[in-house]
Amino acid sequence: DHFPKLVVGGPENEFVQPAPLRVRLLCELIGTCLFIFFGAGCAAKGHDLLTVSLAHALVTVWLVYVFGPVSGGHFNAGATIAFAVNGKMKIVEIIGYLVSQAIGALIGGALLLALYGSDNTLGTPALSPGVTVWRGFLIEFICTTILSFVIFFTTSYNTQKEAALPIGLVVFSSFLLGADRDGSALNPWRWLGPAVFSHTYKSEAWIYTVGPIGGFLLGYVLFRIYKAIWNWNADNQFHRM
């Protein structure tokens, strides 16, 4: 009944109890920090689309593989809010996750400032010339809707370790689609960390926060509908949704 399923705990590997909340918060902090450090840290250097997309995708794979079994591997305000609406997180967990992620994002941004200096956008996502705000929003919104649906569905019948690769590959597909057009955040923290430390606030920045949170919520709603369609009129005795 715990969320998420814990697979690390156990005396044989010296972790003598399931991960307590403090450890899960630490993992969310570390993971969000490193997603920004390695993802935005690559985008900050202006490399080509494939390089930037692989940077975000593969850091997602190893973060979810390593820390997912501990904290669920959100690293994303959108994911946490969607899981909160799902009703399996306590209030203290929800707030803890969001605060830890925010702190991690800020540490990630600060590390990038130390590495690249103040005359760099630190990989803050931004619209490319010719891309309208509406299309930028659409990319963020559609891609996170898909990502959210895949996360809810695939983790419902796979472990976090098994889900790490497909989730990372959805990130890959999404960045290939968007990174050269709207800069692709898919994650409010991915925008926040670099934006704070590079002082690059723009009026269209809402698309990197409202977009992913809205997308994750829609993805969750679609997943619930999907489950309801699946289980509707079940031929065994118990009906659920």
Added chain:
Amino acid sequence: DHFPKLVVGGPENEFVQPAPLRVRLLCELIGTCLFIFFGAGCAAKGHDLLTVSLAHALVTVWLVYVFGPVSGGHFNAGATIAFAVNGKMKIVEIIGYLVSQAIGALIGGALLLALYGSDNTLGTPALSPGVTVWRGFLIEFICTTILSFVIFFTTSYNTQKEAALPIGLVVFSSFLLGADRDGSALNPWRWLGPAVFSHTYKSEAWIYTVGPIGGFLLGYVLFRIYKAIWNWNADNQFHRM
């Protein structure tokens, strides 16, 4: 005896029955839509061969990994027709799969139109200068023959989750060979969706529909011959083909 093997159903993950047909059709619709959205969506931007090939290959990997255990992960009229000939799908399933895929392909094309506007080919496959229609057809036909054979053979002794990577890698090899020469569809829907919404019908477009369907059928025939050669003169009591 069900086709395909269902591995998601089960009360412990809240899917209380094997995926009913309506859910499998939904998965085919979603998967075909996303293959076109992410695949053609990358090709539409004119990136290099490696980027476009990885875009199609890796979206295939995660689509088959996530939705394959539900619907078999066809997302391709060629695959569905070959499985239909194989005789394990009912008429209603065959029609349902094809209609769902067509709807998904059109939604995918429409999303790309929203993202890229009407002055874009939306990644519709087309022959590169200097590539003859015959050679374009040959690429589509040979590559889908190989893809079909690999799908039939590898899914006969692997789960969909295990088969996702090799199938995606066949797509990778095929796009590397063809994406810079005939645009590579390997899939009638991959041509249809973008073509309808970009109004780019060309006289050679048949190679992207006849080619893959013919290739998938030949791949299936070769697989049957392969199985017959394998089982011929079996030294245990029961002979089958």
Added chain:
Amino acid sequence: DHFPKLVVGGPENEFVQPAPLRVRLLCELIGTCLFIFFGAGCAAKGHDLLTVSLAHALVTVWLVYVFGPVSGGHFNAGATIAFAVNGKMKIVEIIGYLVSQAIGALIGGALLLALYGSDNTLGTPALSPGVTVWRGFLIEFICTTILSFVIFFTTSYNTQKEAALPIGLVVFSSFLLGADRDGSALNPWRWLGPAVFSHTYKSEAWIYTVGPIGGFLLGYVLFRIYKAIWNWNADNQFHRM
């Protein structure tokens, strides 16, 4: 006691007996043909080092994953000769494997001729300007020595399906090192197929045949020495090598 371990056979998937020799030869023919078709077919177009290296590496991964459980996944005269020296193949198997691979290589070369026409080298490996014959030979020889050692060692405690990824990645590392310097064959057939159909025989072509065969034999010898060092003075009752 059979070589190689068969994992496909079994009535539940309609392969009612372990793969007979005729099927294993067919798999070697198909695999060698496709390695050349997709590998040389990419190299023939003059793409960058990363693209060409991934082309050869990932086709290796899926070929070994799909056909390795049937035939062992040699697709390489060097591998077959080394396994022959290892003493677990019968004379008829050795000859059959080599003949099948040669036929596959020629079919692969012929397909490339059909696709690219006669004014193309069809990806035949060749020394780049400034690379001496000695250094070209060294690349072929060292890389196949390493590949051979890894194949013998990793398949001794992994299935073919598990070994597919590391073996493909050794091919990746080797092509990254050599594809832009000596064209990298690592495999006599990879040279033969394209060379025959593009009529590009050069005096240094021996490095693509002698190099890989010599390397595979040295890799096998090193593996035997490695095993002897490992088992020497074993503290349990039975000593072997």
Added chain:
Amino acid sequence: DHFPKLVVGGPENEFVQPAPLRVRLLCELIGTCLFIFFGAGCAAKGHDLLTVSLAHALVTVWLVYVFGPVSGGHFNAGATIAFAVNGKMKIVEIIGYLVSQAIGALIGGALLLALYGSDNTLGTPALSPGVTVWRGFLIEFICTTILSFVIFFTTSYNTQKEAALPIGLVVFSSFLLGADRDGSALNPWRWLGPAVFSHTYKSEAWIYTVGPIGGFLLGYVLFRIYKAIWNWNADNQFHRM
């Protein structure tokens, strides 16, 4: 109680005893040699960031996959020193690992000299123009701290074979961040081998030795703190750290 967990030994695959120390030292020598041969061998040719990063990441994956189950797959003085501080290696093991790795690094450097000649830096890491020593050090130090933490954590609940991919992907992320700025070693031997044979000693070379060793030690300390936070106040009877 043995370090590391041995999974290769066993009569069924002809390795009749757990890997003795001499074999583990041999694997460290081979692995360190090949990491430099393929990693620095690619960097020596001046390819783009993605190619160089994949070269180091994927050689790490297959080296850890193949040799990790035998020797633990250090191939890095930083890793060995951190594991030594961890207290599970004997003095003779520690010295043996370091000496074997050094010999392997020198053989790797010598092979590169044979392949590329004396007018090549052989991929010795160096600061790019405009990157300060402090920032170069920071990249080495932070990335190896993360790598060390991930190695200690992920190998505590995964086998070496399972850990090969995430560890290789951390190397990928790190090289993407650093390879175009400080040349990225993450490993004293990665600097030593090429530096000795290309005679490219520079005053800032300490960042490639002190950085990784310091980073691996800090990563280990952080892992101990992490484990202590996890196990603190455990609700079952036994407390450990």
